[in-house]
Amino acid sequence: MAASVVVSTSVSQFFNYGYRRPSLSSFSSSNSFAKTNLKHTSQCFSNLLRSNSKSPLYGRQFIVRTSIKESENESEKELGFVGEDSAVFELGEQKISSWVYFTAILGVVLYVLNVAWIDNSTGYGKAFIDAVSSLSDSHEVVMLILILIFAGVHSGLASFRNTGEKLIGERPFRVLFAGISLPLAVSTIVYFINHRYDGLQLWQVQDTPGLHQLLWLSNFISFFFLYPSTFNLLEVAAVDKPKLHLWETGIIRITRHPQMVGQVIWCLAHTIWIGNSVAVAASFGLIAHHLFGVWNGDRRLAIKFGEDFESVKSRTSVVPFAAILDGRQKLPKDFYKEFLRLPYLTITALTLGAYFAHPLMQAASFNLHW
Structure with a gap:
């Protein structure tokens, strides 16, 4: 227990009534001594209040503030983070064994994906695209349908995660989730690559000086927002037991939903550059899906973490930098160090690699004839 006494008079007047200021050691002594000291202080107050009415202290206010800290852990929880770094x-x-398993699992997944979905001679990917394309002659409509199917399955399974993990376990559910979502994502991406210039041209600004560099930088930045889930690749591959994380540092300080922000940046950059109706349709579908993900993500985190999520929510924002600007998020002086970590360096390398591999990706997509 810590007690502080504020007396609205001068120190010299206080000493004239025989009060002795306790030394620093008295505040760190045993509880019994602290109680005795506090009792002595109260007696001094009583004597002062009963003193002559002409006393310069008569009628002055004595304010006693007492603060009780129930435990050190509760104080740290109140002032510190409740989320994960x-x-x-x-x-x-x-x-080493975990990363050997990861490499083996990745190889098996890519092989199965190629045989069961991508390879036109053995997989079902082309049949799926043909079935969706038969619904409309409009590339814009087909693009939106593909995104709608992916979004429904992806968000639907994510919403079913708690129940699904209880039924079949964390790892089997992750395999089920990835096994259904990944082929649908590949189909949507390949269709966009193959038909991105098939729509109605709405504007043409590719000759604008400096625009390519600006949009390239925007795309590069977007990937630092897009893939916060890759912080633990071993969980993505179900080598480690998958968990729903409540992140609180790094990119989360800027926005609580970095994937949505990254997707918006990516869509705007590609739509400005391509400038046609297919790009607009794709961007509309993807942004709508991620805006739904903002609501659904907060809902799932609130169910999982309760008050801890509300605490994180109170000092973060959906809109980038909003919590920082209004003072709810206090950036540490060494904030930049939260980005000098291997996962962010990995994202940097993969983003640069994907950019230089664009010609290969486009050629591979074209050869599928989806």
Whole structure:
């Protein structure tokens, strides 16, 4: 217990009535001594109040403030973070066997994906695209239908996650989730690549000086927002038990929903550059899906983490930098260090690699004839 006494008079007047200021050691002594000292202080107050009415202290106010800290842990929880430190990667805690399993699983997944979906001679990907394309002659409509199918399955399974994990376990549910979502995502991406210039041209600004560099930089930045889930690749591949995380540092300080922000940046940059109706349709569908994800994501986190999520929500924002600008989010002086971590460096390398691999991606997509 800590007690503080504020007396609205001068120190010299206070000493004239025989009060001795306690030393610093008295505040760190045992509880019994603290109680005795507090009792002595109260007696001094009583004597002062009963003193002569002509006393300069008569009628003055004495304010006693007492604060009780129930436990050190509760204080730390109140003032500190309740979420997780994002993008932490401790090399000493890694197991070689885990990354061997990850590599093996990744190889198996890519092989099965190619045989069962991508390869036109054995997979069902082309049949799926043909079935959706038969619904409309409009590339814009087909693009929106593909996004709607992917969004419905992806968000639907995400919403069913708690129940699904209880029924079949965390790892089997992750395999089910990825096994259905990944082929649909590949189909949507390939269709967009193959038909991105098939729509009605609405504007043409590709010759604008400096525009390519500006949009390239925007796309590069978008990937730092798009993939916060890759902070733990071992969970993505179900090598480690998958968890629903409540991140609170790094990119989360800027926006609580970085994937939505990254998708908006990516869509705007590509739509400005391409400038046709297919790009507009794709961007509309993707942004709508991620805006729904903002609501659905907050709902799932609130169910999972309760008051801890409300605490994180109170000092973060959906709109980038909003919580920082209005003072709810206090950036540490070494904030930049939260980005100097291996996952962010990995995202940087993969983003640059994807840019230089654009010709290969476009050629591979074209050869599928989806």
